[in-house]
Amino acid sequence: xxxxxxxxxxxxxxxxxxxxxxxxxxxxxxxxxxxxxxxxxxxxxxxxxxxxxxxxxxxxxxxxxxxxxxxxxxxxxxxxxxxxxxxxxxxxxxxxxxxxxxxxxxxxxxxxxxxxxxxxxxxxxxxxxxxxxxxxxxxxxxxxxxxxxxxxxxxxxxxxxxxxxxxxxxxxxxxxxxxxxxxxxxxxxxxxxxxxxxxxxxxxxxxxxxxxxxxxxxxxxxxxxxxxxxxxxxxxxxxxxxxxxxxxxxxxxxxxxxxxxxxxxxxxxxxxxxxxxxxxxxxxxxxxxxxxxxxxxxxxxxxxxxxxxxxxxxxxxxxxxxxxxxxxxxxxxxxxxxxxxxxxxxx
Amino acid sequence: xxxxxxxxxxxxxxxxxxxxxxxxxxxxxxxxxxxxxxxxxxxxxxxxxxxxxxxxxxxxxxxxxxxxxxxxxxxxxxxxxxxxxxxxxxxxxxxxxxxxxxxxxxxxxxxxxxxxxxxxxxxxxxxxxxxxxxxxxxxxxxxxxxxxxxxxxxxxxxxxxxxxxxxxxxxxxxxxxxxxxxxxxxxxxxxxxxxxxxxxxxxxxxxxxxxxxxxxxxxxxxxxxxxxxxxxxxxxxxxxxxxxxxxxxxxxxxxxxxxxxxxxxxxxxxxxxxxxxxxxxxxxxxxxxxxxxxxxxxxxxxxxxxxxxxxxxxxxxxxxxxxxxxxxxxxxxxxxxxxxxxxxxxx
DNA sequence: GGCGTGCGTGGAAGCGCTCTCACCACAATG
DNA sequence: CATTGTGGTGAGAGCGCTTCCACGCACGCC
Numbered sequence: 001x002x003x004x005x006x007x008x009x010x011x012x013x014x015x016x017x018x019x020x021x022x023x024x025x026x027x028x029x030x031x032x033x034x035x036x037x038x039x040x041x042x043x044x045x046x047x048x049x050x051x052x053x054x055x056x057x058x059x060x061x062x063x064x065x066x067x068x069x070x071x072x073x074x075x076x077x078x079x080x081x082x083x084x085x086x087x088x089x090x091x092x093x094x095x096x097x098x099x100x101x102x103x104x105x106x107x108x109x110x111x112x113x114x115x116x117x118x119x120x121x122x123x124x125x126x127x128x129x130x131x132x133x134x135x136x137x138x139x140x141x142x143x144x145x146x147x148x149x150x151x152x153x154x155x156x157x158x159x160x161x162x163x164x165x166x167x168x169x170x171x172x173x174x175x176x177x178x179x180x181x182x183x184x185x186x187x188x189x190x191x192x193x194x195x196x197x198x199x200x201x202x203x204x205x206x207x208x209x210x211x212x213x214x215x216x217x218x219x220x221x222x223x224x225x226x227x228x229x230x231x232x233x234x235x236x237x238x239x240x241x242x243x244x245x246x247x248x249x250x251x252x253x254x255x256x257x258x259x260x261x262x263x264x265x266x267x268x269x270x271x272x273x274x275x276x277x278x279x280x281x282x283x284x285x286x287x288x289x290x291x292x293x294x295x296x297x298x299x300x301x302x303x304x305x306x307x308x309x310x311x312x313x314x315x316x317x318x319x320x321x322x323x324x325x326x327x328x329x330x331x332x333x334x335x336x337x338x339x340x341x342x343x344x345x346x347x
Numbered sequence: 348x349x350x351x352x353x354x355x356x357x358x359x360x361x362x363x364x365x366x367x368x369x370x371x372x373x374x375x376x377x378x379x380x381x382x383x384x385x386x387x388x389x390x391x392x393x394x395x396x397x398x399x400x401x402x403x404x405x406x407x408x409x410x411x412x413x414x415x416x417x418x419x420x421x422x423x424x425x426x427x428x429x430x431x432x433x434x435x436x437x438x439x440x441x442x443x444x445x446x447x448x449x450x451x452x453x454x455x456x457x458x459x460x461x462x463x464x465x466x467x468x469x470x471x472x473x474x475x476x477x478x479x480x481x482x483x484x485x486x487x488x489x490x491x492x493x494x495x496x497x498x499x500x501x502x503x504x505x506x507x508x509x510x511x512x513x514x515x516x517x518x519x520x521x522x523x524x525x526x527x528x529x530x531x532x533x534x535x536x537x538x539x540x541x542x543x544x545x546x547x548x549x550x551x552x553x554x555x556x557x558x559x560x561x562x563x564x565x566x567x568x569x570x571x572x573x574x575x576x577x578x579x580x581x582x583x584x585x586x587x588x589x590x591x592x593x594x595x596x597x598x599x600x601x602x603x604x605x606x607x608x609x610x611x612x613x614x615x616x617x618x619x620x621x622x623x624x625x626x627x628x629x630x631x632x633x634x635x636x637x638x639x640x641x642x643x644x645x646x647x648x649x650x651x652x653x654x655x656x657x658x659x660x661x662x663x664x665x666x667x668x669x670x671x672x673x674x675x676x677x678x679x680x681x682x683x684x685x686x687x688x689x690x691x692x693x694x
Numbered sequence: 695g696g697c698g699t700g701c702g703t704g705g706a707a708g709c710g711c712t713c714t715c716a717c718c719a720c721a722a723t724g
Numbered sequence: 725c726a727t728t729g730t731g732g733t734g735a736g737a738g739c740g741c742t743t744c745c746a747c748g749c750a751c752g753c754c
Contacts, residue, residue: 015478017710028734033712043732060478064420065710068411068739075459088444094435101462110475111460112422115448128457131362131407364740375704380742390702412740416709 016057025053036061075110076320077134079125081148091292092309096140096162099313103321109135126151136324138162138316158323160316164208164334173323175316175335179209182305182339183216186287187259189303189347191224195257195285199230201244201269203261210236213261213289230255234265241265245272256284257347263288263295263304270298270346285347300345312337363404372400383408422457423667424481426472428495438639439656443487443509446660450668456482473498483671485509485663505670507663511555511681520670522663522682526556529652529686530563533634534606536650536694538571542604542632546577548591548616550608557583560608560636577602581612588612592619603631604694610635610642610651617645617693632694647692659684 022032027046035042035050042050053059067073078100080093104111112134116125129137129152136158139148149165153172161174183200190198200217203210214231221228232248234240241260245268249255260266266288270280278284280300288295288304295302315335369379374393382389382397389397400406414420425447427440451458459481463472476484476499483505486495496512500519508521530547537545547564550557561578568575579595581587588607592615596602607613613635617627625631627647635642635651642649662682 018712019710029711030713030734030736031732034733037712041732046732058477060474062415062478062710063480064411064415065739066712068409068415068710068741069712071739073411088441097435097460101460105462108471110480111462113444113448113458113460115452115458124455127407130405131409133410133457365742366740376741377704377706377743378702381703384742388702393702409740412709413742414709415711415740416742418709 015062016059018059018061021050021053021057021059024057025049071132072324073133073135074108075112075134076104076317076324077112077114077129077137079114079116079129079137079139079148081116081122081125081139091294092290092307093140095292095309096313099310100138100317102310103314103317107321109321122148122151126155129155129157132157136160136320138313138320139165158320160320160323162312162316164212166208173319173333175312175319175337176209177307177312177337177339179212179339180216180219182289182307183213183259183261184220185216185339185341186289186305187217187220188224189287189341189343190257190259190285191220191226193257193281193285193347196226197230197252197254198226198257198259199232199248199252199255200259201241201248201261201265202231202233203236203265205233207236210261217259234261234268236262236265238264238268241268242272243268245269249273249276258284258286260286260288263290263292263298263302266302266304266346267294267298270300270302274299281345281347287347291342295342295344298346303344303347304342305339306342307339308337362409363406365406365408368397368400368404368406371404372396418479420480420482421455422459422481423451423664423671424459424461424476424484426461426463426476426484426486426495428463428469428472428486438641439637439654440487442639442656443660446657447485447664449657450661450664454668456668469495469498473502476502476504479504483507483667485660485667486512505667507667507670509659509663511559513555520666520680522659522666522684523556524654524659524684524686526559526686527563527566529636529654530560530606530608531567532563532686532688533636533652534564534567535571536634536688536690537604537606537632538567538573540604540628540632540694543573544577544599544601545573545604545606546579546595546599546602547606548588548595548608548612549578549580550583550612552580554583557608564606581608581615583609583612585611585615588615589619590615592616596620596623605631605633607633607635610637610639610645610649613649613651613693614641614645617647617649621646628692628694634694638689642689642691645693650691650694651689652686653689654686655684 018029018032022029025032026049031042031046032050034040035047036054039047101111114125114128116122137152138160139152140162147167149161149167149172152159159172161172164174164176165172187198198221200214202214205211218228230248230252232244234244241264244265245258248258249272258269260269266286269286273280273284280286286302288302291304291306292309295304315337319333319335365376365379369376372379373396378389378393379397381387382394383401386394448458461472461475463469484499485507486499487509494514496508496514496519499506506519508519511521511523512519534545545568547561549561552558565575577595577599579591581591588611591612595605596619605616607616613633616633620627620631627633633649635649638651638653639656642651662684666680666682
């Protein structure tokens with residue numbers, strides 16, 4: 001909040017104001033304003049002269065003045081809690097950003113990237129959001145939750161989460177893919193292909209997506225009447241997948257199928273299997289999760305469950321904009337997107 | 348610009364204003380304001396009571412009102428012209444974002460992501476920047492230039508380019524790595540190792556970085572008294588590198604060294620060499636460029652020239668903030684960062 | 695004792711915009 | 725003819741904040 005160097009231009013004769021537009025157009029400021037904002041109740045003549053005044057003066061409305069009175073900023077925040085450095089390179093994040101910007105570009109809304117750096121800066125983020133610096137927030141709750149959902153739900157600010165938040169899921173809107181169903185489908189692929197000893201490499205248990213997927217695996221295993229004891233946790237990285245696969249295969253050398261909660265971890269698992277001389281999918285079939293690019297490049301290419309990230313981001317953004325437009329702290333809405341299976345070579 | 352639903356809260360009794368703070372603190376609005384903004388010319392007593400009023404009321408200054416009078420927004424834009432969908436997944440972009448946010452997080456400045464979608468929306472971007480919606484702009488001129496530099500230099504808005512812009516390079520501040528020197532160094536590595544027939548896979552000729560690197564290669568070749576005729580252009584992708592390597596080796600089967608303008612293209616080249624049965628570095632030595640992650644994962648690992656992307660972004664951001672603080676449309680400043688060689692196995 | 699000189703303070707003037715409201719002309723209705 | 729709209733308009737009141745300026749007041753100095 002520290003103002004560093006308060007040099008201010010003395011009323012900057014440079015930029016034209018609405019007053020000048022009005023004067024040039026020969027109308028009142030009120031009429032000029034109306035003409036500029038959609039032209040309700042403005043005669044054709046007035047509209048035309050305002051338009052031309054705007055053009056000759058190169059007038060651009062001052063956003064601060066406007067939002068001071070409208071109480072809108074025409075911008076939304078994309079909040080990324082705890083962005084450890086991986087986030088940016090993450091295809092999930094990239095896809096999200098793509099989806100968001102696609103929707104925003106349809107309207108004149110800007111995107112403010114709010115990165116709550118690890119540490120106590122969640123407070124700063126909340127402060128920023130508190131006083132309506134933005135019209136709404138899209139929280140990419142990719143990582144553990146911090147109670148951010150609770151805070152947000154208290155904020156009376158339109159808000160949508162990407163991915164089910166850990167808590168307050170009932171008070172907050174979110175868009176998620178049906179992780180449970182997805183992993184169920186993945187597991188069923190192995191069951192149907194004849195696997196009888198199926199293990200899973202789950203994600204970190206502090207992430208809802210990981211937990212939901214694990215639940216899906218358990219459901220499918222139960223439905224097939226198979227034992228669900230072969231579980232190992234990884235951290236969604238390739239190395240983590242490698243370690244988990246090592247441990248899993250050491251404990252259960254008889255596995256003929258592995259359901260992995262992310263493609264990156266599956267890639268690690270494939271490496272381990274290759275080094276053990278187990279052929280995929282013949283000795284051990286493997287199914288991944290994500291299909292964000294990695295899956296096509298492994299050997300063999302991964303059969304996986306696709307998360308339509310961009311679509312999710314688009315839906316989330318639209319949901320947010322609806323809230324913003326209606327200005328309703330509307331009843332928590334959620335969109336659950338069905339996952340789809342992508343069959344390749346690993347199962 | 349369309350206002351969709353002008354529902355406005357009637358003076359929102361919810362959020363406290365400076366007036367209320369002043370009343371609660373028992374001082375005037377002026378004093379309250381001073382106390383809140385760094386406390387110059389405020390007695391300890393007044394400061395204390397304002398502080399406590401702020402705390403009890405949960406007061407947060409209204410940014411619109413503030414920036415209406417200060418003419419500052421405490422936010423800067425990161426402008427990405429023509430973000431074809433690759434940009435987001437690009438480690439270059441990711442690193443840049445990381446560097447920028449690191450600097451911004453030291454102060455209370457926010458980042459607005461301005462993505463000029465392909466098409467005529469450059470106009471919109473310029474309009475957005477024109478009326479001081481942000482205090483400054485960092486243009487990641489990763490791709491071809493669009494005359495954006497000219498436009499920007501006319502805008503009287505603090506502005507720094509990441510990477511030398513095609514034109515107006517003399518009127519605009521920018522931060523760049525010394526691409527020419529970098530590729531010269533890369534080439535010299537091959538020369539010193541005894542290569543005598545060295546080709547290059549250059550980047551697309553509509554990018555300054557690509558052209559500069561090509562120039563560096565030519566300089567080094569000339570200095571070594573070698574012919575600089577073995578040139579092929581790629582598009583900085585792996586596939587492009589593959590194609591270029593194919594073409595290059597077909598035309599010049601006697602090459603014993605290849606200088607490649609990006610690691611990704613070098614990865615493609617390595618594949619081609621492997622499929623031709625040429626061993627690297629013994630038959631053909633290869634040097635890449637970037638060192639943003641890919642280089643370590645190729646087989647063999649790439650000797651390459653490191654671009655310190657994050658550092659570049661940091662420097663650029665600091666440069667921008669200096670301009671913003673001084674509010675000087677200061678003499679075009681540039682920072683050229685020396686590249687460093689990273690020796691691995693491919694040369 | 696008079697006089698700068700400095701600090702702390704509050705009054706008040708905006709920053710540039712939107713929007714209510716009162717007003718006018720004119721048309722349509724009883 | 726009096727009444728009720730109805731579309732276009734401008735005056736003016738803010739939105740919440742910063743900052744200029746003038747005003748005390750206490751101090752140290754001749």
